[in-house]
Amino acid sequence: MGQHGSALGSILLGLDGFEVTAAEVIDDEWRLEVQTTATAVGCVACGSQARLHARRTVRIRDLPIGGRPVVLAWRKRVWRCVEPACAARTWTEQTVAIGPRVVLTERARAEACRRVGKDAHAVAAVARDLGVGWATAMRAVRDHGQRLVDDPARLDGVTVLGLDETSFLRATPTAPTRYVTGLVDVEGGRLLDVIADRTARAVTAWLGARPRSWLPGVDTVALDPWRGYASALVAPLGHATVVVDHFHAIKLANTVVDQVRRRTQQATFGHRGRKHDPLYRIRKLLLTVAEQLTGRGRARLGVGLAAGDRFGEVAAAWQGKELLRAVYAAGDLTGARVALDRFYRWCDGVQILELSRLARTVRAWEVEILAWHRTAGCSNGPTEAINLLIAKVKRVGHGFRNFANYRLRRQVADSPHRTIARAPPRAWWRGAVRGTRTTSRRRTDSWS
Ligand SMILES: [Zn+2]
Numbered sequence: 001m002g003q004h005g006s007a008l009g010s011i012l013l014g015l016d017g018f019e020v021t022a023a024e025v026i027d028d029e030w031r032l033e034v035q036t037t038a039t040a041v042g043c044v045a046c047g048s049q050a051r052l053h054a055r056r057t058v059r060i061r062d063l064p065i066g067g068r069p070v071v072l073a074w075r076k077r078v079w080r081c082v083e084p085a086c087a088a089r090t091w092t093e094q095t096v097a098i099g100p101r102v103v104l105t106e107r108a109r110a111e112a113c114r115r116v117g118k119d120a121h122a123v124a125a126v127a128r129d130l131g132v133g134w135a136t137a138m139r140a141v142r143d144h145g146q147r148l149v150d151d152p153a154r155l156d157g158v159t160v161l162g163l164d165e166t167s168f169l170r171a172t173p174t175a176p177t178r179y180v181t182g183l184v185d186v187e188g189g190r191l192l193d194v195i196a197d198r199t200a201r202a203v204t205a206w207l208g209a210r211p212r213s214w215l216p217g218v219d220t221v222a223l224d225p226w227r228g229y230a231s232a233l234v235a236p237l238g239h240a241t242v243v244v245d246h247f248h249a250i251k252l253a254n255t256v257v258d259q260v261r262r263r264t265q266q267a268t269f270g271h272r273g274r275k276h277d278p279l280y281r282i283r284k285l286l287l288t289v290a291e292q293l294t295g296r297g298r299a300r301l302g303v304g305l306a307a308g309d310r311f312g313e314v315a316a317a318w319q320g321k322e323l324l325r326a327v328y329a330a331g332d333l334t335g336a337r338v339a340l341d342r343f344y345r346w347c348d349g350v351q352i353l354e355l356s357r358l359a360r361t362v363r364a365w366e367v368e369i370l371a372w373h374r375t376a377g378c379s380n381g382p383t384e385a386i387n388l389l390i391a392k393v394k395r396v397g398h399g400f401r402n403f404a405n406y407r408l409r410r411q412v413a414d415s416p417h418r419t420i421a422r423a424p425p426r427a428w429w430r431g432a433v434r435g436t437r438t439t440s441r442r443r444t445d446s447w448s
Contacts, residue, residue: 045088053080069131109140117412148415203232278308
């Protein structure tokens, strides 16, 4: 590659302080020979002009170009001090773009973190695109992610704090289901942190670790109706309004509808729901909000219930769910109070075990449920969006066994990332690598 190609190649590479001296494609990978643009340096110890002593080549992987993995062969300069009295003798050049003893450039490591965190790509997929192993990609996610997570500005401006319990690991024959608590900036729609438990003690410890100035900024706490959370909040967030938000209340009601459907299914047909069972076929329609049901949906619901809900218990549970929704849909506090009484009367009247249990929970959290109408800013949208994100991260991670990795990924997903884009258009690199040798030579050296 000539001078012209080298200049273009360097623009294409876009790595500050580096220039490309040769480029070729081997085994469908770019091999770029690069060096720093520092041709004259002073001695690190005495400052007198240093002389080039030797070159040492290190290989590092960088961001892909045009979908091809890239390997840089960095011909590192070893400098020597010419001053006989100087103690420095020789030293190897260094750069912030490429850390010592790393396999990837810093920008490739940042991009790996962004893709895993923001785009929820699997670590294995990112590793494959960069041409490195899983552990290398994960280390990049951990290093760059930790920096994002540790940034104190992450917690700035939180006025509505959301607490949400999620199952982290499903129960196995030998271990119970493990839960984690997600802490959410409800207004900003950001996940703040994940705690390895759902106990009051765990939440208290987290709140205790916040800067003293942070707690007074929180004026509302939206949470899952889980007693442990409420007791944790009493002391440090005593000034805040505690709210059971729409999303969490309806989640509970939906669980009740599911429970009654399953129990009825089992009692009526003697087995778990299968594809052609009438109740199984309407399981999703039962959880759809009433006003979103189409005419056809309503008709299917009616048919399913007529065929599978002999005692009308599923229909009664569904009605209970809708009555609880009405509490949140009410225009004001008075309307909500009226709707709540209607819900209680319904539950007390139909006497269904699961629904009575739900009514007990609602009574225990009545103040917090009605408080929803006093806090205009407490929408359920962001919490729900974050739940979807969590589900996505969980799916990609194939069920994290390691809580530290899980916590990091969930946090990194909601940290601000810089997008790293290669600026030059495609035509540039075509021109830049004219005369490039494209071979299918077997790998002879060990590219890491
Ligand atoms: Zn010197």
